[in-house]
Amino acid sequence: MSSRLVSRAADYSGWYQQLVREADLAEHSEVKGCMVIKPYGFAIWEHMRDALDRMFKETGHVNAYFPLFIPKSYLSREASHVEGFAKECAVVTHYRLKNSPDGSGVIVDPEAKLAEELIVRPTSETIIWSTYRNWIQSYRDLPLLINQWANVVRWEMRTRLFLRTTEFLWQEGHTAHATAEEAVEETRRMLDVYTRFAEDYMAMPVLRGVKTANERFAGAVDTYCIEALMQDGKALQAGTSHFLGQNFAKAFDVKFLNKENKEEYVWATSWGVSTRLMGALIMTHGDDSGLIVPPRLAPIQVVLVPIYKKEEELNRLREIARGIADQCRAQGISCKIDDDDSKRPGWKFAEYEMKGVPLRLALGPRDVEANTIEVFRRDTQTKESRPLDTIAQQLPALLDDIQRSLYQIALDRRTANTHEANSWDEFKSLISERGGFVLAHWDGTSETEQRIKEETKATIRCIPLDAPAESGCCILTGQPSERRVVFAEAY
RNA sequence: CGGAGAGUAGCGCAGCCCGGUAGCGCACAACGUUCGGGACGUUGGGGUCGCAGGUUCAAAUCCUGUCUCUCCGACCA
Numbered sequence: 001m002s003s004r005l006v007s008r009a010a011d012y013s014g015w016y017q018q019l020v021r022e023a024d025l026a027e028h029s030e031v032k033g034c035m036v037i038k039p040y041g042f043a044i045w046e047h048m049r050d051a052l053d054r055m056f057k058e059t060g061h062v063n064a065y066f067p068l069f070i071p072k073s074y075l076s077r078e079a080s081h082v083e084g085f086a087k088e089c090a091v092v093t094h095y096r097l098k099n100s101p102d103g104s105g106v107i108v109d110p111e112a113k114l115a116e117e118l119i120v121r122p123t124s125e126t127i128i129w130s131t132y133r134n135w136i137q138s139y140r141d142l143p144l145l146i147n148q149w150a151n152v153v154r155w156e157m158r159t160r161l162f163l164r165t166t167e168f169l170w171q172e173g174h175t176a177h178a179t180a181e182e183a184v185e186e187t188r189r190m191l192d193v194y195t196r197f198a199e200d201y202m203a204m205p206v207l208r209g210v211k212t213a214n215e216r217f218a219g220a221v222d223t224y225c226i227e228a229l230m231q232d233g234k235a236l237q238a239g240t241s242h243f244l245g246q247n248f249a250k251a252f253d254v255k256f257l258n259k260e261n262k263e264e265y266v267w268a269t270s271w272g273v274s275t276r277l278m279g280a281l282i283m284t285h286g287d288d289s290g291l292i293v294p295p296r297l298a299p300i301q302v303v304l305v306p307i308y309k310k311e312e313e314l315n316r317l318r319e320i321a322r323g324i325a326d327q328c329r330a331q332g333i334s335c336k337i338d339d340d341d342s343k344r345p346g347w348k349f350a351e352y353e354m355k356g357v358p359l360r361l362a363l364g365p366r367d368v369e370a371n372t373i374e375v376f377r378r379d380t381q382t383k384e385s386r387p388l389d390t391i392a393q394q395l396p397a398l399l400d401d402i403q404r405s406l407y408q409i410a411l412d413r414r415t416a417n418t419h420e421a422n423s424w425d426e427f428k429s430l431i432s433e434r435g436g437f438v439l440a441h442w443d444g445t446s447e448t449e450q451r452i453k454e455e456t457k458a459t460i461r462c463i464p465l466d467a468p469a470e471s472g473c474c475i476l477t478g479q480p481s482e483r484r485v486v487f488a489e490a491y
Numbered sequence: 492c493g494g495a496g497a498g499u500a501g502c503g504c505a506g507c508c509c510g511g512u513a514g515c516g517c518a519c520a521a522c523g524u525u526c527g528g529g530a531c532g533u534u535g536g537g538g539u540c541g542c543a544g545g546u547u548c549a550a551a552u553c554c555u556g557u558c559u560c561u562c563c564g565a566c567c568a
Contacts, residue, residue, distance in 0.1 A: 017561095017562090021502095157565075217568045223568070237568075242568085272568095341526095343526095344530065346530080347528085347530090353528095374527080
């Protein structure tokens with residue numbers, strides 16, 4: 001089992017980067033901070049997208065598409081929103097190029113300056129709410145439940161493939177409601193959708209909670225989030241769902257007549273997850289041999305490798321393999337037969353392990369003779385012989401077991417890396433020496449949160465929704481606190 | 492924006508100190524032997540040495556300038 005990856009223990013960041021490249025997920029493009037998502041990586045993203053899209057539709061949402069460009073003035077309509085995004089916006093100032101006078105290519109035509117600059121969307125609240133203004137007049141137009149799959153651009157200082165790129169793919173839901181209660185309910189519903197997606201599809205346990213004022217989305221009243229713990233002990237924000245109150249409705253003057261014929265501002269939510277989830281997937285399940293894709297998201301759930309010497313042998317094996325593949329298809333399992341003659345079995349084994357294919361079947365003359373087939377589980381890296389005749393029927397249970405097991409291992413790891421801190425010294429040593437989630441009391445002030453960040457690099461990931469009330473004293477200031485919050489160093 | 496490193500074949504790198512025919516591994520192509528854990532042999536194709544100046548008979552190598560990228564920080568919903 002020769003590994004092409006540096007071990008996680010030796011160099012976690014190096015391991016991540018090598019895995020992304022070696023598993024053929026993505027690579028740096030010629031454009032700074034932007035990535036090329038390669039076909040295999042994109043196939044995984046498509047599975048994520050499809051599953052989420054189904055869940056959105058099941059909860060009553062429809063898809064639409066809004067412009068990539070946002071007039072600069074729109075962004076500044078909501079004060080805290082522009083403050084949050086202004087420093088990372090790409091701006092379009094001209095609409096034409098012309099030949100350079102010295103003949104060395106093209107230059108921006110100074111004559112073609114836009115009257116108003118366009119911002120490449122960092123998020124679409126402003127353009128969408130300026131549109132909703134025209135769509136909403138009556139309570140009968142509500143709720144408006146729309147999602148958009150799109151790319152967005154945020155000019156970040158430092159990027160990492162999938163985790164933070166200048167351009168990334170995501171979905172953003174933008175909904176409008178007649179009452180605050182309904183909007184809050186929607187915010188929570190979508191947090192539930194994200195939670196179910198993370199846990200049921202990605203096999204990634206998440207903490208659900210509310211962000212503190214410091215970490216809140218620019219323009220939101222409340223930001224709910226799911227937070228996952230990566231194998232290196234750092235937290236990753238995996239999805240957010242915002243209750244926007246009437247901030248955007250007021251900024252864009254979106255009013256409706258209620259049943260009492262009274263004019264009111266609309267209540268809003270927005271919620272999103274991005275290709276960052278790919279990073280979460282890698283860092284939740286990957287091991288030193290490569291990626292492990294949970295079966296429910298795997299582009300290839302089962303790969304079948306025939307092992308043969310002569311052409312006649314291959315023909316015989318191919319026939320059996322196709323039979324198995326057909327039965328897989330009938331059960332909704334994606335199965336690839338890799339009979340590429342230019343690669344040897346050992347090469348293929350290593351390759352599919354790197355790519356995290358959950359199950360590998362190896363079929364050679366010896367198996368046919370014994371009426372068996374070799375089954376290799378990517379998650380446990382174990383192989384066993386199973387009866388050939390019934391192998392296809394055994395696969396669903398195996399895939400389910402892998403899916404369940406991946407979740408359980410991730411959950412156990414999170415449990416093992418979640419600690420309570422009851423004093424400042426204990427807190428500091430937990431954060432610096434063990435990492436993980438640290439549950440601690442906090443006095444509720446931004447100042448304290450800021451000081452803790454400056455001294456330990458840890459931030460409050462969320463105020464957990466499910467945690468019981470428990471009175472205590474802030475670890476830093478000793479002021480009273482009513483519940484523990486979740487601290488961690490974050491990506 | 493601060494610190495570090497790197498630009499030489501598709502990828503990874505050596506060569507630079509000490510100027511003189513541009514090299515190695517992987518990958519690629521052909522053929523043969525192989526094929527149950529990343530095969531081996533033979534042959535072959537592929538490079539304006541990031542860019543621009545300068546020094547020199549001669550520059551990947553020395554000098555000056557410049558651009559880009561990566562990593563670590565800072566920043567970041």
